[in-house]
Amino acid sequence: MPDVPDVPDVIAYGGDWNPEQWPEETWEQDVALMREAGVNRVSVGIFSWSLIEPAEGVFDFGWFDRVMDLLAGNGIRANLATPTASPPPWFADAYPEALPVDADGRRLHHGSRQGFCPSSPIYREKALRIAEQVATRYRGHPALALWHVHNEYGCHNARCYCDTSAAAFRAWLRSRYATLDALNDAWGTAFWSQRYHDWAQILPPRATPSFTNPGQQLDFRRFSSDALVELYVAERDLLRELTPGVPATTNLMAGAHWDMDAWAFAAEVDVVSTDHYLVGARPEPHVDLAFAADYARSLNGGRPWLLMEHSTSAVNWQPRNLAKTPGELRRNSLSHLARGADGIMFFQWRQSRAGAEKWHSAMLPHAGTGTKVWREVVALGAELAALSEVAGSTVTADAALLLDHSSVWAQDHPAQPTADLDPVEEAKRWHAALWRAGVTCDVAHPEGDLSGYRLLLVPQLYLVSDAGAANVEEFARRGGIVLVGPYSGIVDEHDRVRLGGYPGAWRDLLGVGTEEFFPLDAPIRLASGATGTLWSEAARATTAKVLDTYLSGEPAWTRNEFGDGAAHYLTTVLDDAALAEVLATVCREAEVEPPAVSGPGVEVVRRSHADGRSFLFAINHTDRDASVTTGAGDRVTVPAGDVLVIPQVTRP
Structure with a gap:
């Protein structure tokens, strides 16, 4: 599995940069502020399909060339996206049969994102074409660090129930079971007179008068996840052919999104990357964060992983989008770092002025640089640079x-x-x-x-x-x-x-x-x-x-x-x-023990290098000072709301 080609011992820091949302005169300002904040990595091109290919078969890369060159000239690397998560309006207009259909038979229309059927051969053809265009254009570009394939697979279209999906489901079932007798036995179709005598009789679990067959529902979930994995693999293989040596990933939503089999995706990516957002309704969202981070590390086989997205403050999609309190951005970020992330990135760099996510926080807020969020973003960048020795170390769990x-x-x-x-x-x-x-x-x-x-x-x-x-x-x-x-x-x-x-x-x-x-x-x-x-x-x-x-x-x-x-x-x-x-x-x-003894609300995790160097993270999520006794017997005080990273050296 290739590593993300970073400068040695550097923690990737930055976020999604969407310069297409802004006049070009702001781009130089953006990059200058990125350098001030210590940003060394941005994700670009994620939702740019309609601008790169404004009409079918017509491509415009001039503006994006300037974006990539601007990054390279300022020493900032790119997670370069294939923009396939959001087909443009011309796609829906020309190919309405490729739009997704829900279990009630309603065809969903263009106007948000991920408006495609995962089993559609037309979508796959057009997605591979735009991916090929991007890869051919930017192979060898000095800014290119990592392929960011698609974006959050299955977040809104995990399952499609159209006739194209039905045919693909039947093909998947034939491969899995070979015979109808085997399928009937697996699904227990003798119950409720459901025995199948022809493959053509099998449909996705569309809306029915009562409970659907449990085996049918389970296999459709498996098939739907596999269909998304196949889309990723198709793009990844194309990118490997055109840009050998450049690793590829896609941002999972480990611990929060259960419609895709994360283990299956993890087996196909070169490095696991994931997105995580606090849910304000949870009583201890930072504990939920720890679960998601541990899950991401485990998906990557214990190796360092990449936090592709999290938020500097509030998100936009919950009933009550709670802003983060002072210091919470830092604690959240360092908790991910403590649990194995070698990259800390946000959605997004500059907060949108328009669109469905204009109220989602960003590294550069609507109110500009004279803000709590900006000050914390700059401070975090400096701290991550000072913690560069942590990069490459791992977390061991018993x-x-x-x-x-x-x-x-x-x-x-x-x-x-x-x-x-x-x-x-x-x-x-x-x-x-x-x-x-x-x-x-x-x-x-x-x-x-x-x-x-x-x-x-x-x-x-x-x-x-x-x-x-x-x-x-x-x-x-x-x-x-x-x-x-x-x-x-x-x-x-x-x-x-x-x-x-x-x-x-x-x-x-x-x-x-x-x-x-x-x-x-x-x-x-x-x-x-x-x-x-x-x-x-x-x-x-x-x-x-x-x-x-x-x-x-x-x-x-x-x-x-x-x-x-x-x-x-x-x-x-x-x-x-x-x-x-x-x-x-x-x-x-x-004989499973914690790496340190701490009080309530204090998170303790150790990252270690093979040469014996280690780092004990002590994160105080409370409003009171707390003491932590390290494995070496030293007692340290972690101020309220603060984080200590304690270097130690042990025998390898």
């Missing part, structure tokens, strides 16, 4: 949390035992408990390499393949500690129930058998005094030891010896305090 998009999609089907279980929110809640304990945690795929971990967490993995189930068992057999939450291991990769009693795939691993689920409409007390919420099970321990029970005596928390390791099981959703205690127990058992 714990991993399992997540699989197929499981999330399968559980999203409405015909579930309860509507209250949310696998993503439960995964984030477990991660948040570790965050509060100072424990760094990766995110892993059930079928991925788990050999580097001591502790494996499975909050709510409803669907798991045979290979994934065996992988988790092998982890425990070789000495690992596993904690499995309720409603896990229940169905196979086709969303078919694993028979013989729950928890299905892991009855032997957990030493527990459950015969019936009992969703809760009110909290219940456990024998320990803890509270169970949302869910309970009529379970019995077969080989496991019972550590806590319901007041009825049935097990709520168990531990089972398995090989050289052990597996814990929770049959209910514990309250936050009780979950923290359980996680503390399994962390001690697995």
Whole structure:
């Protein structure tokens, strides 16, 4: 996997620059201010298709040549985009059949962005043509650092239900199942008289009188994600042919957007890049940020990754777009850096005067340079330059949390035992408990390499393949500690129930058998005094030891010896305090420790180089001074709202 071709030991810093939104006389001013702010990288061309190709087959690169030359002349590198995320008006006018169609059969029209059907051969042809034009024009240009392919795949058109998509879906199913008998078996079509006798009878899960077939819905989600990956790969392969050695990426939305399989995309990019925006309605948005950053690092196999977008202050798309308080921009940025980012970038450089995102904050706000945001942007640029030694270092985690998009999609089907279980929110809640304990945690795929971990967490993995189930068992057999939450291991990769009693795939691993689920409409007390919420099970321990029970005596928390390791099981959703205690127990058992001892609200993460140099990040998210005791035993004070980066040297 090629690296982003930066100057050695430099952290990429900057944002999306959209000079086409502004008169050309502002461009020199923009670049001068970029240099003042320490910007060394910008993303350009993302939404420029309608200007580069104002009419079909007519190309105008003169203005963009001046943009690229201006960047090169000022020592600023470009994440050069293929502008394929937003087809121009002429595309929709000439090819209305390439526009997306929703599940109700409505064709969506031009007027925003991502107005195309991912399976449309016409869209693909025109997208590859504009990508080829851009790559041919700028191959070898001194500003070119990285290909930014498309933008936020699937953000608004993750699934299309048109006839073109239906035909592509059938082709995808033929490749996956080969025969109709295999498909009918996988989808359980004997139920509700749904058996197919001809491939032509199969449609996307369009609006129906009642529940759609769960297997059909799950496979359509998989197909739709694969269609987007194929579009990326087609552009990437073209770019590799024309500009060998220039890495390519696309900005995922790890931890926030679940319509695409991020693991599948990560396998195809040269470096993982992602976007992250705080959600003001969340009680601790900085903890959610940490989850997204850990997920991005994990998608990149633990290697440094690129934060392609985040905001300097408010965004524009939430019911209440909260501005960031003084110092929050810095804390957010350094939290991403602490968790493995080697690039800190924003949407966007100059705040738009018009358009749907004019109220989205930027590095250069509407009010100009005499602002809190600008002062913080300039200060952050200087700080990142001073932290250049951090670049290239990595974050090591001894714990991993399992997540699989197929499981999330399968559980999203409405015909579930309860509507209250949310696998993503439960995964984030477990991660948040570790965050509060100072424990760094990766995110892993059930079928991925788990050999580097001591502790494996499975909050709510409803669907798991045979290979994934065996992988988790092998982890425990070789000495690992596993904690499995309720409603896990229940169905196979086709969303078919694993028979013989729950928890299905892991009855032997957990030493527990459950015969019936009992969703809760009110909290219940456990024998320990803890509270169970949302869910309970009529379970019995077969080989496991019972550590806590319901007041009825049935097990709520168990531990089972398995090989050289052990597996814990929770049959209910514990309250936050009780979950923290359980996680503390399994962390001690697995000998998983934080890199430093800190108080509530203080984030601690370590990045390390192979030569023994390391950097302890201590980020105080509270309004009070806090103390942190480093691994070397030194005690330091982190002022309220401040960040300390403590260099250390240990044996490699």
